[in-house]
Amino acid sequence: MASVKEDVIEVIRETCDASTLNLEDGDRSLLEQGLDSLDFASVLMAIEDKFDIEIPSQDELDELGSINKISAFVDGQLNGPGAAPTA
DSSP, X not given: OOOHHHHHHHXXXXXXXXXXXXXXXXXXXXXXXXXXXXHHHHHHHHHHHHHTXXXXXXXXXXXXXXXXXXXXXXXXXXXXXXXXXXX
């Protein structure tokens, strides 16, 4: 079974041209790596669809700039805020 982070990376690869992104650098902002805001929005919508979750507010959207932050958010949505992350 793939980890949430691996699934997030796969969604990014499937949703946009990830050739300019360093998907191994989970802490660096995707926008700083060259992902444009339209592709970023598309990635987040695809993540909502894949994991059947909702990213409810602009504030949270602004907090989800990196792969690690997106993965932690998804993990929290799937397992609850106090759950241990899935690798």
